[in-house]
Amino acid sequence: MPFVPHTPEEIQEMLDTIGVERLDELFDEIPSALLGAQLDAIPEGMGEMEVAQLMRARAAQDVPLTCFAGAGAYEHHIPAAVWEVTTRGEFYSAYTPYQAEASQGTLQQIYEFQTMISELTGLYAANASLYDGATALAEAVLMAVRANRKVKSKRVLIPRSVHPRYRQVVETVVTAQGIELIDAPLDDTVGRVDAEALGRFEDQPFAAVVIPQPNFFGALEEVDRLTDWAHGLGALAIGVCNPVALAVLSPPGEWGSAGVDIVCGEGQPLGIPLASGGPYFGYMATRKEHVRQLPGRVVGRTVDLDGRTGFTLTLQAREQHIRRSKATSNICTNQGLMATAATIYMALLGSEGLARVAAMCHERTRELVQRLTAIDGVERLYDGPFFHEVPLRLPRPAAEVLKQLAAHGVLGGYDLGRDYAELGSVLLVCATEMRTSAEIDHYAALLQEILHGDAAVARSSG
Secondary structure: OOOOOOHHHHHHHHHHHHHHOOOHHHHHOHHHHHHHOOOOOOOOOHHHHHHHHHHHHHHHOOOOOOOOOOOOOOOOOHHHHHHHHHHOHHHHHOOOOHHHOHHHHHHHHHHHHHHHHHHHHHOOOOOOOEEHHHHHHHHHHHHHHHOOOOOOOEEEEEEOOOOOOHHHHHHHHHHHHOOEEEEOOEEOOOEOOHHHHHHHOOOOOOOOOEEOOOOOOOOOOOOHHEEEHHHHHOOOOEOOOOOOHHHHHOOOOHHOOOOOEEEEEEOOOOOOOOOHHOOOOOEEEOOOOHHHHOOEEEEEEOOOOOOOEEEEEEEEOOOOOHHHOOEEOOOOOOHHHHHHHHHHHHHHHHHHHHHHHHHHHHHHHHHHHHHHHHOOEEOOOOHHHHOOOOEEEEOOHHHHHHHHHOOOOOEOEEEHOOOOHHHHEEEEEEEEEOOOHHHHHHHHHHHHHHHHOOHHHHHHHO
């Protein structure tokens, strides 16, 4: 039973006071057509024992798959200490640190998280934090339009090589505010922005240019060239980065001659399990001159009257703290538990450990690509350097092959035809440090059989 604090007598007393006979009369302005009918199809409730039995039965139906898919969500090793510490009561039940004197532990953790993100990205300040990578990019676009005082345009150049879900979320969030999104041309030979074709935009004003690194296809963009090109137009440069990749690639704060203005991305690779799609969290960092346009919260370090170090909410440009019309965002939040796990993960690994993870991921993906492209009819879609992921063209539709691989316990990748109609036979594959050589060999042997081997393999998964 739900807890209802008012007794029937108290409810009737309140109704009598305001001169209303029935509670329903308070809602009589709602048209009857909008009122929900009785939920007759819902079965009777179950007891605790029956619910536990049902959930165990459902869980047993899950088939474990060896994961060779990435596409924005990555299976990394998470040291046991990460969630042992994160789920301690002090962190697990903590919410917004409104009272600094009672929230020093939470505030310090957030401050450490911001510091690590700033060091990783090479930018002055980071917030803590956002819903996920997609909404972080949407927030970055809104922030760039607000912050760019040199160009009054509301046009933003965003490549097709940015994650398709990110582009969809950005469009949903920003177009209602009159912001126009323009596709940047793609070089089909290398799977990245066609820098040579950008010349046609040079006489057009843009508030910002989005630069992914690595991009959705795993290709490495010409970030130095693109950053300087954006600044030459008077646009702000927005980097969208995998944080693990930043352990071995140049930080966005050093791209080009001046670095990007804003960087954002998905924090899931930093100690967050796949967990059937969430919860994840977004990160964002920016240059000093734009810090007051940064959505969310910023924690600062200070000293008290006795000279002791303390932490406090320094900037909190959210609608519940200031006038709504002055707020930088109405959707940003502090995904506190996820940011806590990421802080512990980065602290445990350190810069050297994170670089080792990134290097091992790259080595495993190279090994995977070498084994799979040795199969007749399987070839790389793009040439050029990559990180994490590589698109492979197959001699059959990718969706069909994935279905057969899954029937044999292998999550073989991501079907690019879902988002790029012209790439229906292209599979985006990924291997993190979790994948072993034996698993890669098994995948290759299974793909060989599906494409060219025993027809029974294909029939058994139909």
